[in-house]
Amino acid sequence: MCGIVGIFLKDAKLEPELGSMLASMLCVMTDRGPDSAGFAIYGAGDAEHVKFSLRAAEGFDFQGLAHSLSLTSGGTPRVTVRATHAVLEVPAAHASEVRAALARHPDVALVGAGTRMEVFKEVGLPSAVATRFDLGTMRGTHGIGHTRMATESAVTTAGAHPFSTGDDQCLVHNGSLSNHNALRRALTREGIAFATENDSEVAAGYLTWRMKQGASLGAALEAGLKDLDGFFTFVVGTESGFGVLRDPIACKPAVMAETDRYVAFGSEYRALVDLPGIAKAKVFEPEPATVYFWDRAA
Incomplete structure (x- = not known):
């Protein structure tokens, strides 16, 4: 139930x-x-950007992650941290590269992506x-x-x-x-x-x-x-x-x-x-x- x-x-x-x-x-x-x-x-949201909803352990350095993705995403992504989750916003032209880079971080889970959707659980x-x-x-x-x-x-x-x-x-x-x-x-x-x-x-x-x-x-x-x-x-x-x-x-x-x-x-x-x-x-x-x-x- x-x-x-x-x-x-x-x-x-x-x-x-x-x-x-x-x-x-x-x-x-x-x-x-x-x-x-x-x-x-x-x-x-807008068609020029993609939002990645991310989840990690309490205290994870999402800002550091965003900085590490700066070259991949064509500049430091905008990041909004909410407890164990964060929304990473990147130019749509670099979304595929960022998605591939995130897959190399086993301590970070991608729970959703899109131009407007933000997921928290x-x-x-x-x-x-x-x-x-x-x-x-x-x-x-x-x-x-x-x-x-x-x-x-x-x-x-x-x-x-x-x-x-x-x-x-x-x-x-x-x-x-x-x-x-x-x-x-x-x-x-x-x-x-x-x-x-x-x-x-x-x-x-x-x-x-x-x-x-x-x-x-x-x-x-x-x-x-x-x-x-x-x-x-x-x-x-x-x-x-x-x-x-x-x-x-x-x-x-x-x-x-x-x-x-x-x-x-x-x-x-x-x-x-x-x-x-x-x-x-x-x-x-x-x-x-x-x-x-x-x-x-x-």
């Missing part, structure tokens, strides 16, 4: 409040997942994780979050959600996949790498593989209805959008609310009750085996 939340803002006036809204939703889901928590925020109560990374002060257009109750793998930071499915894309999952070990072996043969035993990372890897074959995210999610065996609700984030998919029998609880200012998702309605205007929102349960998606570009 885990808790997942997400919010997509239609009204730009709410953007300064995105972090505080998401933090409130995340913390309400504590009893669904007290082991670890994580979130992705889609904030400011850690072991501990959701309230502690939100405070540690100062989620309440973050701003942006949309975000997703997860509180984990580990069932199929160890309680580790690496096993916490979200899991990235590609540049500016990530996924959080509530449920359990029964065929994840066989699927992991098959995807490994296709060149998809995994860092944990978490079944949710397999789902993320599956979407990555499908999209490398040319499928859209929506088509990849729909293909997952056939290939992913088990119970699941996915909430996904992209550079410009936010989507939801439940398994064909909708085993796990899910509720959504939509107003003219936002669309929000929660594993339970209580995650949504503090949102502005919730009393007048259209509240509904997403249908099984149906891809829902909202996009800023639409």
